Amino acid sequence: MKQSIFRLLIVLLPFLLFYSCYTNINKQRKVKNISAFTKLYGYVRWFHPSDEAQKIDWKKFAVYGVKKVENAPNDQALRDSLLKLFRPIAPTLSIMLVGEKATQTINYKPKNHKKFDKTYWQHFGVYLGKASNSYRSIRVNRKNSLLQGKPDLLYLDKLPIIANYARVRLSFDAKSIDNFKAYFGFINFHKIQEFILNPNIINHNQYQSSEWTKIKIEDFATSNKNTFIIAFQQNGLNPVFIDNIKIEYLEDEVWKTYPIENGSFSNYLNKNKQVGSGKYDYYKSNIKRLLIKDTNKDNFCIRIKKTDSLFAETPGEYDILQKQITKGLRIKLPIVLHTNENNTYPILDSGELLKLKEAIEKVEYTHPYNWLGSYTIAWNVFQHFFPYHEELDVQWKNELIPGIMSLYNTQSNQQALKEFRRLMSKTKDGHLTIKSLYDERDYFLPIRWQWIEDQLVIISSHYQVDIPKGSIVNKIAGQPAKAYFNKIGPLVPAPTEGFHNYKMEMYTLKGAYNDSIELTIKTPQERTQSFYLRFKRKTPLFNNPNDSLPRFRSLKNGITYCNMGTLPEDIYIKHLEKLKSSSALIFDLRNYPGSAAYTIIRNLMPLEDTIKPYYMPQTIYPDRKDVNYNNTGWNLKPNEVQFKQPVVFLTNAMAISYAESIMLWVKHYGLGTIIGQPTAGTNGNINMIGLPVGKLVFTGLKVEFPDGTQHFARGVLPDIEVKQTVEAFREGRDLQLEKAVEFLSKIIIAE
Incomplete structure (x- = not known):
C-alpha cells in the first residue's frame, strides 16, 4: 500500500510542480496587467484634459478596469484591453508594443486649429472632492x-x-x-x-x-x-x-x-x-x-x-506624455488638447462613451477587486501628488507591483484591509487615515496606556476596571507587550518614533464590539495579575492625558502655568492681567491647541511675521516632474499686549499639525525655551479621496522650517529634552513641568 502511494506521488509530482509554476506565472501575468492599468489610470484621470474623461465615475472605473485587464494572456491582448477601456475617454491615446511603430496616426489638430484654445490640467495640490479644502484642480480654458x-x-x-x-x-x-x-x-x-x-x-x-x-x-x-x-x-x-x-x-x-x-x-x-x-x-x-x-x-x-489658470506654469504647446507602462508596452498620451467653447478636440462618437458608462454602472465591489481598485486610486494619488517623496526611505513607484500582489493574495475583506493599511503606512504620513466600510474596530478598551522608559504603563482606567494606575503591561493576548506592538507597528503610519508610539497606543485600544483580550500586568506593588477586558466603549477613555490638566496654575516664584490645549480664547482674555503680572510663564502644548493659541503667539511676537513655511505643490506633469511650489505663511502681527517675562513651552510627540505650526513659530522667533520631546513631524493641510472600500485621508501640503530644512519626520526639537520615567509617573510627578519650573526659577532668582 505504501509503495503504491509512493509510486502515485512520483507520477503526480511533475504535474503538481507544473501546476504550481503555471499558477504562479499566471498570477504574475495578472499583476503585470493590473499594474499597467493602474499607471494608465493615473495618467488619464489627472493629466489628460478631454471632456470625455470628466464624464465617468472614476471610482467604479478603477474596479471595472482591474477586472477587464486581469486575464489578458500577453502584451498584445493587454494592449487591446487597455485601448478598449480608455479610448472612449482618451481618444488620442496610443499604445504600442515596445519596438513597434505607432500603427495609427491620430490627428491632434482640428482643421481650423488657430481658432481653438489649448486646454491642460493644472493642480494646486490636487482637488479630489468637497473635502479637498485648500486644494484646486482645473482644466485651463474649459x-x-x-x-x-x-x-x-x-x-x-x-x-x-x-x-x-x-x-x-x-x-x-x-x-x-x-x-x-x-x-x-x-x-x-x-x-x-x-x-x-x-x-x-x-x-x-x-x-x-x-x-x-x-x-x-x-x-x-x-x-x-x-x-x-x-x-x-x-x-x-x-x-x-x-x-x-x-x-x-x-x-x-x-x-x-x-x-x-x-x-x-x-x-x-x-x-x-x-x-x-x-x-x-x-x-x-x-x-x-x-x-x-x-x-x-x-x-x-x-x-x-x-480665471482659467491657477498659476503661471504651462506645458509645452503640444506636450505628449510618452511612458513605458510595462516591459512590453509603451504609451503616447497628449496632456494638451485643442478646445473651443463647446468641447475638446477630437470629438468621439458618444455611443462608445455611453456603452462604457453603462458597463461601469453595473460593476460590483467584490473582493479582491474592490481593494485592487482602491489601490489603483491610492497609489496614483501618492505617486503624483504626495509632497514628501524626497523625505521617504522607500521608492513609492517600486511599491506598485508588490502591493498589487499582496492584495491579490488576500482571502477576505478584513485581511485585505490589514494589508492595505500596511501598504499605505509606508508613506509614514502621520495624518493618514483609512476609513473603511470593512473596519469592525469601532470600540475601545476602558483603559489608556503609554510607553514610558520602554515599558507599557497603565496611565488611566475606568473606575469599574480595577487595574492600578502605574501598572506595567507584560503581556497582551499571551504575547509580550513589545512583541504585540511590533506586529501592529507596520500597520500604523507615523514619521517619528514618539508619534508612532502614540498612534500604536491608540490603535491597540480599538477592537470589534464585545471582543475580549487578556492582559497580564505587574502592579506597582510587584503583584502579577491577569485581566480580561472587552472592547465596549464608543470613545476612548480620553484623547490626550494633558487634556485633564487645569487651564491655569500658580507655581512657585510667581510662575504661571497655562494649558494651551484646553484653553478657549475668552477664558484666556480674562486671565491676561494675571499672566502679564507673572514673573514667568509656562505654556503647555503637549496636545492640540485650543482657540486661544493664535492670540498667545501674537502676545509674544515682538515684530511682524514674515516666514512662509507652507509649500503648495503646483503640478502639470505626472510623476512629480517639474513640480513648483507656492509658499505662504500666517502674516502674524504683534498684539498690543506683549509678554516680556521669561517663557517656556512644553511639547512632545502629541503636538501634531496646527500644534507643530505654533511650535515652529516659537522656535523660529525665539518666543520661549522649548522643553520636552520632539513634536510629531506631521504638518500640512489634509486632503481626502473616496475609494471603493471607503475614504483615505492624507497630507497634501508640504511644510519646511523657514531656513528650508526638513520638518517631516523630524518635527520641532526641544531646546532641553526631558523624558518621563515610570517612577515619576507613579509618584504623580511631571518631569517636564518640573524642569520648566527649575529653569525659570534660576532666571528669576538671577534677575
Whole structure:
C-alpha cells in the first residue's frame, strides 16, 4: 500500500510542480496587467484634459478596469484591453508594443486649429472632492474648469469680543451685471474647515446691481464664535466689483467700527500684494483677485473674476506624455488638447462613451477587486501628488507591483484591509487615515496606556476596571507587550518614533464590539495579575492625558502655568492681567491647541511675521516632474499686549499639525525655551479621496522650517529634552513641568 502511494506521488509530482509554476506565472501575468492599468489610470484621470474623461465615475472605473485587464494572456491582448477601456475617454491615446511603430496616426489638430484654445490640467495640490479644502484642480480654458467653484475668501480674522455676545454688521459697495453671492458670518476658529466644505453654513445672500450699491449683512458674534469670514462668489461670466468693506459692532447701543486691513482698497499694493487678510491663507480660490481702478470710482476697488489658470506654469504647446507602462508596452498620451467653447478636440462618437458608462454602472465591489481598485486610486494619488517623496526611505513607484500582489493574495475583506493599511503606512504620513466600510474596530478598551522608559504603563482606567494606575503591561493576548506592538507597528503610519508610539497606543485600544483580550500586568506593588477586558466603549477613555490638566496654575516664584490645549480664547482674555503680572510663564502644548493659541503667539511676537513655511505643490506633469511650489505663511502681527517675562513651552510627540505650526513659530522667533520631546513631524493641510472600500485621508501640503530644512519626520526639537520615567509617573510627578519650573526659577532668582 505504501509503495503504491509512493509510486502515485512520483507520477503526480511533475504535474503538481507544473501546476504550481503555471499558477504562479499566471498570477504574475495578472499583476503585470493590473499594474499597467493602474499607471494608465493615473495618467488619464489627472493629466489628460478631454471632456470625455470628466464624464465617468472614476471610482467604479478603477474596479471595472482591474477586472477587464486581469486575464489578458500577453502584451498584445493587454494592449487591446487597455485601448478598449480608455479610448472612449482618451481618444488620442496610443499604445504600442515596445519596438513597434505607432500603427495609427491620430490627428491632434482640428482643421481650423488657430481658432481653438489649448486646454491642460493644472493642480494646486490636487482637488479630489468637497473635502479637498485648500486644494484646486482645473482644466485651463474649459468652462467647466470651475465646477468646484467656492467663494473667494477675502477676509478671515478674529474679532476680539470680550463680552459673551455682540451684534455685528458688514457693509460694502458692490456692482455686477450678473448675480453673485456674499458671505458674512462667525465661526469657531477650529471649525473653519466646515465653512470650506459647506460655505452655506454662514449668512449668505444673492445680489445683483449693474450700478454701485451699498449692501449690509448682520450676524452675531460670541466668545466661542468670533472668527469672521467675508467671502464673495461670482456666479456668472461677468466680474463682481467690491469696495469700502466695513465692519461695525454694537456696544452700549452705539455702532463702533472695527478696523480691517485695506477695507477701502485705497492701498493699491499692500505689503503682501494681495487683497484682504492673508494671515491664514486656508485655500486659494479659482477666482482671480486683482486690485484695479474702476472708471466710476475715484479710488481703487476689488475685481473678482473667474480665471482659467491657477498659476503661471504651462506645458509645452503640444506636450505628449510618452511612458513605458510595462516591459512590453509603451504609451503616447497628449496632456494638451485643442478646445473651443463647446468641447475638446477630437470629438468621439458618444455611443462608445455611453456603452462604457453603462458597463461601469453595473460593476460590483467584490473582493479582491474592490481593494485592487482602491489601490489603483491610492497609489496614483501618492505617486503624483504626495509632497514628501524626497523625505521617504522607500521608492513609492517600486511599491506598485508588490502591493498589487499582496492584495491579490488576500482571502477576505478584513485581511485585505490589514494589508492595505500596511501598504499605505509606508508613506509614514502621520495624518493618514483609512476609513473603511470593512473596519469592525469601532470600540475601545476602558483603559489608556503609554510607553514610558520602554515599558507599557497603565496611565488611566475606568473606575469599574480595577487595574492600578502605574501598572506595567507584560503581556497582551499571551504575547509580550513589545512583541504585540511590533506586529501592529507596520500597520500604523507615523514619521517619528514618539508619534508612532502614540498612534500604536491608540490603535491597540480599538477592537470589534464585545471582543475580549487578556492582559497580564505587574502592579506597582510587584503583584502579577491577569485581566480580561472587552472592547465596549464608543470613545476612548480620553484623547490626550494633558487634556485633564487645569487651564491655569500658580507655581512657585510667581510662575504661571497655562494649558494651551484646553484653553478657549475668552477664558484666556480674562486671565491676561494675571499672566502679564507673572514673573514667568509656562505654556503647555503637549496636545492640540485650543482657540486661544493664535492670540498667545501674537502676545509674544515682538515684530511682524514674515516666514512662509507652507509649500503648495503646483503640478502639470505626472510623476512629480517639474513640480513648483507656492509658499505662504500666517502674516502674524504683534498684539498690543506683549509678554516680556521669561517663557517656556512644553511639547512632545502629541503636538501634531496646527500644534507643530505654533511650535515652529516659537522656535523660529525665539518666543520661549522649548522643553520636552520632539513634536510629531506631521504638518500640512489634509486632503481626502473616496475609494471603493471607503475614504483615505492624507497630507497634501508640504511644510519646511523657514531656513528650508526638513520638518517631516523630524518635527520641532526641544531646546532641553526631558523624558518621563515610570517612577515619576507613579509618584504623580511631571518631569517636564518640573524642569520648566527649575529653569525659570534660576532666571528669576538671577534677575
